[in-house]
Amino acid sequence: MEALAFSKKLGTFNPPIKKADFLSTNNDFGLGAANEFKKALAQQGVQIGVGEVMAPEATDLSAQIAKIKASGGDTLFVTTGVEQITLILKQAKEQRLTARIITTGGSSSPDQLIQQAGAAADGSYHLLFFAPWYPEAAPNPDVATKFVAEWKKRNFDFAGLTEGFRGYDGIMTIAAAIKGAGKAEPAAIQKALWDVKVKGVNGDIAFIKQGPAGQESGQNVPNVYIVTVKNGKVALP
Amino acid sequence: MDQFLQHAANGLILGGTYALLGIGLTLIFGIMRVVNFTHGELYTFGAYMVFCFATVLEVDFYVSLAAAVILGVVLGALVELILLRPLRGADIDTTMLVMIGAWIALQNGEQLLWGGVAKSVSHPFPAEPLVIGPVSVAELRLFVILVALALLVGVYLLIHKTKLGKAMRATFQDRETASLMGVNIDAIHTATFALGSGLAAAAGALLGPVFVVNPTMGDLVALKAFAIVILGGLGNIVGATLGGFILGLVEEFGACYVSSGYRDAMGFLLIIVVLFFKPTGLFARKERVG
């Protein structure tokens, strides 16, 4: 879903993405994302280079980076947690990897990256489901602005916003489903979820059915935001 | 070819730090025969100490490194004095359980003290790498490997050429006879454990700035250290050094030419193969007895 939403925003990048390499954690989260992006990008005519993987706790990624450098793509898609992204940014710099780095999965917390990776974070791009620096740019600016204001009022850590909105959107969605069901019974709530329409921080939330009939999973097309780091600050590209 | 050279450089640098971890553990596990589960924690401790001095207290980087190593030696000595000395002569199960407990306690202590979020350590080296032909190497990594090599040579000389080193080897070959030579066995145990711990802390202090620092950073590293010690033959300093370099190169080239997904498994695969054909490790001396 994230990949699909992203592929509609390829025009953001100049020079355009022609050949993409991938580096992801060796688990469902990483491999799944890499596969989705490969599919979506190939459909847009982007050439696919190497797909490297790493253990989630690995710290030295020099071998993977050397291989990616040799592949010669112009863009590297990275899917992992923020700690490993820090390591990748630093080590890519060490090996003079010139490819543009785009992180996916929404877990990249750019503020934390800037703090941890320093100058190495400059020029990297991050796909987020919420860009708290620019709540007014969200599809539901009133919801987003109010959420950020409340977050600040309660003195929570600003860096937590990029993830924290998920809990808020999730609870609002469930609340709407319970209201729609009219009673607190699991089967009824589950059924009501299909009809939910919520104005969330990320955007409008509604579920579409995906998968074999009778056992579909509910998927929501999320909004994605692309932010970049310029001179040690989060910026819009 | 360019890629090959870059991989070779990466593998050698990685191998040097593995070697440092390996010789620290080979002293404790290979020579003292203590299954030291705290080795990874001393590595973590060294990294946090350099973070604490260099980044939090803004002490000079090199002074911070030295302080981290010295504190690692002290922590190692305390672990030996408080936990291991009363257990001298106890069976291996008891010692192992106590060391597992120490590992968990230390790791959680670090979590409590520093939190779970990874930290970056500030250092005086430029982010831009040194470029030598087709190979780029970060100056920090170059510094790390040079210090690691110096420490490796230093430890080798300490063990083989000094009175203390000879007493250590004598003690762990034959404790009773060593005490007949006038060796203070208790002091040797403490000194050996402290030295091994100091080397783990040194590895952590050197690598902390290269990577990031977090409470569980020592787990995988400790596992690899055990692999290196077994690879090199228990208690064999030269073996552990070569084992470290071999593991670094195998991981690097394995990740490139086989699959990066198995990078961390590569070392353990190597051990299985080595143990299958040479159960005493690659570099074990034949006449080794007792």
Place this chain on the structure above:
Amino acid sequence: MLKIEGVTCRYGKVTAIRDISLEVREGELVTLIGANGAGKTTTLKAISGLLPPAEGRVVFAGEEITRASARRILALGIAHCPEGRRVFADMTVQENLDMGCYLRSDKAAIVRDLDRLFARFPKLAERRKQIAGTLSGGEQQMLAIGRALISRPKLMLFDEPSLGLAPTIVEQTFAIISEIRGEGTTVLMVEQNALAALRMCDRSYLLESGRMTQSGTGREMIDNPHVKQAYLGG
């Protein structure tokens, strides 16, 4: 010089020697004989501090050393050449000898003593750099003796120096021990080879099942009917 009074030693609950008393006077060569498991090794360990006695007293050169550490006892001048040679197998000949000098710091004198030692044991001189574990049994015994000797002891304890050696080497070993005694070092030697031990000694003690049962000069012991019957083959 050395006096043991009423010493009892235990390994856990097992009593290995009970109420042992013996004396070694300056310049003497005293032997301790007995069957396997009689407690000979244990007695030496009680003297050198490896197994502090549960009861009794050990006095050396006027100082009580009953509970002293092995290090202290060595420093006072008792060297213990253990049963089975126990050379440090992974270390070189030179390193083994270095361990013998562990408590010494008089560098110049050590060099002189090493030269003397190598003159006495030319085989060791040739093999200085060799790993001790690869030496022959006889060479290992020479090394073990050299390693004890280089600490410059006043009293040397030998535990079965003939163990596992070919007859000619055994003879050589006893000759060396006599020589060492001749140079003024007092010797207390444990031997299973009773006849040889009794012939070369001044006095001897017989240990049986952890107790001291007989003692006397070498001649007296050889003539003693019990000793003769049980240990000298009738």
